[in-house]
Amino acid sequence: MNTAVTDEHIECWHKDGAVVIERFFSEEAIAPIYADYQSLYGVTGLGDGKEKNVKPPGSVGASHRKQFLNVDILPYQASVEMNLISLHPQLIALAKELLGVDRVELYQSHTWAKYTGEADYDQAFHCDFGNHTLTVPADESSARTVNFVIYVSDVTDDVGALHYVAKQDAAEVLGTGAITATLEQQSALRTRQRSAAGPAGSVLAYGIDTFHRGTNLTKPDGYRYTMTVSFKAAGNSQIGFHVWQFSPERPWHLIFAKATPEQLNCLGIPLPGDPFWTPRTLALTQARWPDWNMSAYHQ
Numbered sequence: 001m002n003t004a005v006t007d008e009h010i011e012c013w014h015k016d017g018a019v020v021i022e023r024f025f026s027e028e029a030i031a032p033i034y035a036d037y038q039s040l041y042g043v044t045g046l047g048d049g050k051e052k053n054v055k056p057p058g059s060v061g062a063s064h065r066k067q068f069l070n071v072d073i074l075p076y077q078a079s080v081e082m083n084l085i086s087l088h089p090q091l092i093a094l095a096k097e098l099l100g101v102d103r104v105e106l107y108q109s110h111t112w113a114k115y116t117g118e119a120d121y122d123q124a125f126h127c128d129f130g131n132h133t134l135t136v137p138a139d140e141s142s143a144r145t146v147n148f149v150i151y152v153s154d155v156t157d158d159v160g161a162l163h164y165v166a167k168q169d170a171a172e173v174l175g176t177g178a179i180t181a182t183l184e185q186q187s188a189l190r191t192r193q194r195s196a197a198g199p200a201g202s203v204l205a206y207g208i209d210t211f212h213r214g215t216n217l218t219k220p221d222g223y224r225y226t227m228t229v230s231f232k233a234a235g236n237s238q239i240g241f242h243v244w245q246f247s248p249e250r251p252w253h254l255i256f257a258k259a260t261p262e263q264l265n266c267l268g269i270p271l272p273g274d275p276f277w278t279p280r281t282l283a284l285t286q287a288r289w290p291d292w293n294m295s296a297y298h299q
C-alpha cells in the first residue's frame with residue numbers, strides 16, 4: 001500500500017464517506033501529467049467572460065453545461081503516464097481496500113480543467129449515483145463505488161475545491177441513508193460542509209452516496225486540473241459510466257504498450273489463464289493490438 005495512506009484515512013472513508021489523501025502521488029509522478037494538461041487545455045481557459053460567477057449571496061448552485069467543458073475520456077491523446085495513472089497499481093490497491101473486494105474494475109476516467117470565470121461552477125449538494133447507476137447506492141458498501149479525484153494542480157478553495165458533507169452530518173440534516181436534498185436542506189448542509197482542498201498529487205476518495213458539490217474558482221486567472229477516476233467491484237453491472245469498447249479508434253495502443261495484466265483486467269480484459277484465452281483469441285487479439293506484449297497470456 002502507498003505510504004501516504006494511513007489507518008485514519010481508511011477509517012475516515014468508512015465513517016465520513018470521503019477522505020483526502022495528501023500527496024498520494026509524488027511530484028515526479030504528477031509532473032508529466034501536469035505538462036499534458038498544459039498542452040491539452042492551457043492555463044487561461046477559453047472563457048468568454050470573467051464576471052460570470054458573481055452570484056447573489058445565499059444562492060444555491062446548480063449544474064450547467066458550461067461547467068463540463070475541457071473534459072476528455074480515457075484513453076488520452078497524451079503521455080503513457082497520463083494514460084496509466086487511472087490504473088496506477090497503488091490506486092487499484094486503494095480501491096480494493098476501500099471497497100473491501102479483491103478485484104475491481106475501472107468504470108470512469110476523465111480529465112477536467114476548470115478556469116476562473118469560464119463557468120459558474122457552483123453546484124448544489126448532490127450524490128453522484130444519479131449518473132452512475134439506474135437504481136440507488138447499495139446498502140452493502142462493496143456494491144457501491146469509490147470515486148477518486150486526482151489533483152494534477154494544487155486544489156485550494158479559491159480554485160474550486162470540492163466541498164462535501166460527512167455521512168453522520170448529512171444524516172443529522174436529512175435522515176440516515178438520504179441521497180437527495182431539497183432546496184431548503186441545502187443551506188443546512190452548507191453549515192456542515194468540509195473542504196477537500198489539497199496539494200497537487202493528492203487524491204480525494206468519495207462514494208456515490210456522499211453529498212458533495214463543485215464550488216467556484218475565484219482566484220484571478222486561477223485554474224484547476226483534476227482527473228476523475230472511479231472503481232467498482234469487478235462484475236458489478238449496476239454501476240457504469242463510460243463504455244471502453246465504444247471507441248476502438250482512440251489511442252488504446254498507449255495503454256496496451258505498457259499496462260500489466262492486472263491493469264488491463266480493470267478494463268474487463270481477462271487475466272492470463274482465463275478460459276477466454278485460446279490459440280484463436282490470442283492470435284486475433286494480438287493482431288488487433290500489435291504493440292501488446294501478450295507473453296504472459298500464452299503461458
Ligand SMILES: O=C(O)CCC(=O)C(=O)O
Binds near residue numbers: 123160
Ligand atoms: O469537480 C468538482 O469539484 C465536483 C463536481 C461534481 O461533483 C459533479 O459534477 O458531479
Ligand SMILES: [Fe+2]
Binds near residue numbers: 127128212
Ligand atoms: Fe458530483
